[in-house]
Amino acid sequence: MKTKHVIDLESLSVSELMEIIELANEIRERPQDYAEVCRGKILATLFYEPSTRTQMSFKTAMLRLGGSIIGFDNPQNSSVAKGESLKDTITVVGGYADIIAIRHSLEGTAKAASLYSAAPVINAGDGGHLHPTQTLTDIVTLYNEKQTLDNMCIGLCGDLKNGRTVHSLIKTMSHFKGNSFVLISTPELSVPQYIKDIMNASGCRYSEVRSLAEAIPMLDVLYMTRIQRERFKSPEEYEQQKGVFVLDTEKMKLAKRDMKILHPLPRVDEITEEVDYDDRAKYFIQTVYGMYARMALIIKMLENADRKPMPRRFDTHNVRCSNPNCITHTEPYLPKIFRALGGDMLLCKYCEGRNLI
Numbered sequence: 001m002k003t004k005h006v007i008d009l010e011s012l013s014v015s016e017l018m019e020i021i022e023l024a025n026e027i028r029e030r031p032q033d034y035a036e037v038c039r040g041k042i043l044a045t046l047f048y049e050p051s052t053r054t055q056m057s058f059k060t061a062m063l064r065l066g067g068s069i070i071g072f073d074n075p076q077n078s079s080v081a082k083g084e085s086l087k088d089t090i091t092v093v094g095g096y097a098d099i100i101a102i103r104h105s106l107e108g109t110a111k112a113a114s115l116y117s118a119a120p121v122i123n124a125g126d127g128g129h130l131h132p133t134q135t136l137t138d139i140v141t142l143y144n145e146k147q148t149l150d151n152m153c154i155g156l157c158g159d160l161k162n163g164r165t166v167h168s169l170i171k172t173m174s175h176f177k178g179n180s181f182v183l184i185s186t187p188e189l190s191v192p193q194y195i196k197d198i199m200n201a202s203g204c205r206y207s208e209v210r211s212l213a214e215a216i217p218m219l220d221v222l223y224m225t226r227i228q229r230e231r232f233k234s235p236e237e238y239e240q241q242k243g244v245f246v247l248d249t250e251k252m253k254l255a256k257r258d259m260k261i262l263h264p265l266p267r268v269d270e271i272t273e274e275v276d277y278d279d280r281a282k283y284f285i286q287t288v289y290g291m292y293a294r295m296a297l298i299i300k301m302l303e304n305a306d307r308k309p310m311p312r313r314f315d316t317h318n319v320r321c322s323n324p325n326c327i328t329h330t331e332p333y334l335p336k337i338f339r340a341l342g343g344d345m346l347l348c349k350y351c352e353g354r355n356l357i
């Protein structure tokens with residue numbers, strides 16, 4: 001792989017993504033051939049935010065490859081509780097581990113970590129921004145369950161504003177041929193403008209609809225997501241949004257016979273339990289594909305990884321990112337790095353927030 005860190009799957013080409021899918025499938029078929037490939041290597045999992053699947057599948061992946069694991073799943077049990085900065089934690093852990101997976105509630109944290117780590121960094125979810133290894137999980141699942149990643153009508157339903165898995169999946173599936181998207185949400189939880197810009201730039205057709213029952217007959221894939229309670233400003237705002245979209249057996253009667261249901265999980269109330277027994281429900285096998293996807297990613301990242309820290313970065317603009325959930329607000333030493341988008345617009349390189357100057 002050309003890229004050292006995986007912060008966003010945009011840094012991987014379509015052929016690199018296909019190599020990861022093929023390797024994941026090879027490992028699934030012949031796990032014994034890969035049981036020692038990471039012997040002597042250490043994965044650090046730094047989870048500043050709760051997780052079941054991502055954290056455990058990363059750990060399981062490294063253990064099944066013969067490697068070892070260190071890390072924390074509660075920063076209060078680390079020196080973060082004493083006020084240690086992200087920079088210092090990462091500098092130290094990057095000296096202990098061969099590869100780091102980091103999850104954080106603030107957007108841009110994995111990018112920030114990559115500035116200070118000698119070891120390769122994997123974004124295991126940064127706030128409402130991106131979740132690239134969930135997308136690897138999703139595309140390994142789709143490739144195996146649909147035998148293609150092209151020419152699909154993909155419905156995404158639920159919290160499309162805060163759902164980082166949705167953002168990463170749209171970005172990636174926009175690079176494959178002929179895909180279109182049906183975005184099923186309330187107006188308040190629709191996808192951010194920068195994701196619409198990506199679909200427009202790639203020429204992918206998309207529509208925004210408010211009814212799951214109306215959308216479901218046209219879909220090849222339905223990607224359900226939960227309403228992300230932890231990202232709302234108040235409990236009242238969450239209460240207004242929860243329970244609007246529920247997939248049940250009645251709606252499944254309207255769906256194509258070969259439609260596949262994916263969900264990054266955890267589920268709250270958006271898929272009823274009886275749908276689990278429909279053979280189109282793929283969200284539990286998806287979690288298993290995720291372990292193989294992460295095994296393949298770890299192997300590929302360790303193949304050519306150097307241990308050189310990135311050169312020191314300096315401010316590109318004297319501007320503070322306007323996204324209140326951007327990591328730059330809590331780690332103020334971070335260099336202010338922006339890309340000029342033309343006109344008066346700057347893109348924050350950490351969180352992809354748009355900033356007017």
Ligand code: CP
Pocket residue numbers: 050051052053054055125134264265266
């Ligand atoms: N899909 C996912 O990220 O699940 P966890 O939050 O349990 O890791």
